[in-house]
Structures are given as structure tokens and as C-alpha cells.
Amino acid sequence: MNIPGPLSQKPRLAVYKFSSCDGCQLQILELEDELLELAGEIEIAYFLEARRQALPGPYDIGLVEGSISTPAEERLIRQARKDCKVLVSIGACATAGGIQALRNWADIDEYKKRIYPRPEWVATLDVASPIAGYVYIDFELRGCPVNKRQLVEVLSALLAQRRPHLPTYSLCIECKRAGIPCVMVARKTPCLGPITQAGCGAICPKFNRGCYGCFGPAETPNIAALGRFFQEERNVSRPAMVRMLRSFNGYLEPFKTSSDDYEQCIQP
């Protein structure tokens, strides 16, 4: 992350919402122990999920939730970039396109026709995209939803004018530090942990389930090796591989290209 120039005496925060489920914004509100402290250190100027009053920009810090799916959202994100000194995208929708980016592999007009009585009233872009597809982003916080400890780390780092320290390595490292036995080894459960970025606290392996990849690809994910192992040793089919990779972060590289390869029967 570029360390921004000095922020205001009491930095002003804006929280934007685009196409999303609001879950990452709720993570901010769930910071029960830190919320009062946070409100003391920054002015919450624009955060429609939390308060009706919306103060005009400019803002020091902008947190962006959701993907860009409509022309209106495209206009708003370009304005948000102009209004904020630092722009941080939070959550899988903002960093990867999210679950709604699955429509990028389908026919959007067909969807509209099936769901809406007047599809011509629905204005959409051709694809649902991560924020970084439209504007420069200073930092990306992964996760579906984001981890609130990581959120506090990013905000604390911004306020202290330092780099946030967040891992980019595999979930396995976090999982083993926590003393969780490997579900792939002890339960033969296919797990995306080895190719997924740490940060969630290994929630699923803790409950004896494989990782779903909510935090997106780890730093150098060896998808080909894991995919070959799943197919040869765990009877995971190619369509299942496509589905595993195309979930919350399916539109983010290298999950995107690998899922395309599996779909087209190319070994990535």
C-alpha cells in the first residue's frame, strides 16, 4: 500500500456500497470493542448502513464494498476516487467481483428476462467487476466477509501512517499455527486451503470442513498441482473443480483462468 500523505486532524471516513450483500459493512458495525474508539479517532462522514446523515466529501479514507455492476455504480466509484485520499476495497465483491461475477460466464440478458417482468428497465454492465477494474485502489482487503481483525489492522495502519501487515501466504500456515489437524490428510476432505490466502483464522478446517477459498488465491497458488491431486486421488470431477474455483473469488486471477481451463478440459 502506498502510505498516504498526512490525513486530517480527525480523518473523515466514507463507506461505499456497490453490488454486494452488505456483510462486509456489517463487519465494521460488528467491531463492538473498537467502534467507540474508532468513532473517537475518525469522523464517520458517509456510511449509509450505519447512519442516515451523509456529509459531503472530500474524505480521507474510503472503504469500498461491492462490485461494479451497473453504469450508475461506475459513475459513483469514479467520483469516490476523486473524493477520497485513500481508497481501500473490502471483501470479495470489491476485490474479485464476488459471487455476482458468476454471471460473467452466463448470458445476462437471459437472466434479466427470466427474473424481471420488465428487463429493459434494468441497466447493467456486461460484467460485474472488482473495483480495481475501474479506479486505482490503494489497498485490497480480501474475504467473504472481511475479517474484522484485519479491518482494524488496516485502519490502525492508515491512522499510524504505516503499512498494514496482512499475510498473503496460504491458509495452511494459519491453520497449523492454530493446531488444527489437516483435513486433507486426516479426513481426505478436498480443501482449498493450500491455494487460498490466510486471514480468516481457518474457520472451516476448525470445524472439520475443507476451505472454500473465501479469501481468494494465495501469493503463488499451485492450482494445477492441487487440481491434479483432487482429480486423481480424491475423485473430484472437472465440473466440480470449476465450481470450487468459481465461488466468491472465481473472477479473480489465477482462479479465473484455471476455472476456464478446467471447463475447457485443459490441465492448467
Add this chain to the structure above:
Amino acid sequence: MDKLPLHIVRRPELDRVFGLLRDNGYTLIGPTRRDGVIQYSEIRSLADLPVGYSDRQGPGSYELVKSETPRCFGFVHGADSWKRFLFPPKRRVFGASRQAGPQAPFDIDDLRSPPPAYAFVGVRACEIAAISILDRVIGSELLDPYYRQARDKMFVLAVNCIEPGGTCFCVSMNTGPRVTRSFDLCLTELGEEFGVEIGSERGAALFKQLTSRPATAAEKELFRLLLERASERMGRHLETEGLPEVLRKSVESPRWQAIASRCLACGNCTMVCPTCFCYNVVDSTDLKCRKAERWRYWDSCFTLEFSYLGPTSVRYEISSRYRQWMMHKLAWWHDQFGTSGCVGCGRCITWCPVGIDITAEASGFRETAPPRAVPATPQQAMPS
């Protein structure tokens, strides 16, 4: 073998051992069955041990099964090692706080709680070898006071392995299966009873309070046979003769790429290895910029950040990270610490999600090593 100072105690005496250790202020840590795996955690009595269970281990596979013989220690080990207690995965190093703005002075709190006096129950020969390797590394190089204190206080109730696991190769590494050093008391399961050897004055003092009898000649013979049989039944073998030299000659081998086509770089092998000691130190501040903390975490040579120098990681390719790990473990460790970094416990084989076998990969280099050694690399001089 007749001179073997072996005593026999009945199984319930083990509960007395646990009680006496607790009375002496020890926190007992031993094997327990959790989530279908042997994990080391706090125990109180014999009933907490996974009596009657044994494990089936193979590359990338682990299964705990009910066994026909109700032995107390009829398994080898799970993913955990004693490293978790002596060198914890997360540890607060210190905190700093100040009352006012950036110019105000700050106080350092160094409230590091001392480690408990651990009594480790069921420590295997390979694990004792691993601790003695950590002694050389952390005990001297890093001078970690927590490790030192935990290490000095610990009581080792060792167990001889009479049934090695499917990925064990302690015989190759000359670390087992028999416990020969650095223990207080050592148990060997002889049917319904335990053979006991005394390894220290502390152990002798505790042993005196137990009801015991000297082992008969037949029992000593059984002890010898069981350990001999265990040595012959190792799940794996690693030829160590000249291995560091073979690996040094193989720095540029295409085999590293072949391994990297399977290696996930997930770091599991380093996390479960009882001698991997690498760590990272991370600072954090709070929202008010009044408090800062420094934490130490287990790190792994399989992460990019581990090798971040200047603008980038110098070991970007997975092949170079696997090579760093294996070369350090089996070759450079000798130069650095005068011992191999591997004790032959097999954890990295069992707990590799895709079952990469260090013994098979290392032997592979024997077939392809070029005759001339590649000049020593800069990594040799680096601490890890």
C-alpha cells in the same frame, strides 16, 4: 542385555507418576485423541490417553484406528510436536504504550509470563533428538529466554517406540527407535506392564516412590526383541551416507522443477516439522496510536515474505523454496549446526496434503547428481 537396568511397574502406577508430577507443580502434556488425530494437550490421568488406538500413516494420509491390543502408547505421533510448547506458534514479545501524542515518551511492558514447568508424557526418541537440535539452534543462536526456561524446567517421560509408523525413518537418521539420552524416565510397553528406565536424578527420585520390581531375564530379552523388531519395521528409509554432498551437487538439477510441479508451497511440512524454527516478528499499533505490540509467529521458508529482500522475494519459484527447505534440512544444517536438521519422524511426509515424500525425493538426487559439486551458495552463510 542382562545388565540393562530395567524395572517393571504395573500399568496403574502410571497414574501415580502423573499424580506425583502434578504434586511437584508440573503441567502434564501428553497424547490425546482429538478430531480423529493424536494431539498433545493437557492430561490428568491414564484415562486421558488414547488407550487402544493406533495410527496408520502414509504419504498425505493419517488414520487413527481401534487396535486389538489395548496399549497406552500404541501410536506414534500426530502433526503436533513438542515445539508447540517450547517455541509457541504465536507469542507476544513486548508491548509499548504512551499517554499522549507522537512526541510523548512511551513505556515498554515486558510482562513476559514464564513458561509452566511442563512434564511431557510419551516423548519418542525422534522427538528427543528434535529437542536437542532445537537446543543448538534456539538455545544458542536465537537466545530465546522462554525456550531456555521451558527447556530447563521440563520433565521428559519418554516412551520407546515398539511399533513404528508408516512414514517413520528414525533408524536412517540414527535417532531411534530406542530412547538413549535426555530423558527422566522412559517407558516401554511390555504387555500389560511397563518396563521403566531411569535417565536422571529427577527421574530416580520420582521412581523411588513407585511400586516396582526388577525385570526378569525374559522381560529384558522381550525388551530387546521388541526394539530390534521396531528397528526392522521402519516405514521409510533414507540413505544418509554422503547425502549433503549429493544434494550440494544437485543445486541446478531439473528434479527441483519436477517436485515443484507437485508442491503446493503451502508450508505444512515446515509447520509440522519438529525442528523447523523459522519465525517472523510483526508489529502492530492500535487505532489511537497509543499502544503497540510486537508478536512472534512461526514462519515458513515456503512463504514469499520469508525471502523478501529489497523490492521482491528472492525465492519466487516454488522449486527454489522447496530446494531451500530440503537443502537446509539435509545439507546446510550440517554446516550451520553440526547435525542434520531431520530426525526421521516422517511428519512432513504424512502431513503433506499431496504426500510428497522427502525420503523418495532425496534419494532421487542420488541417481541424477552430477559428478562435480556446484560452488557453495550464499545461502550457506545465512542463518536459515
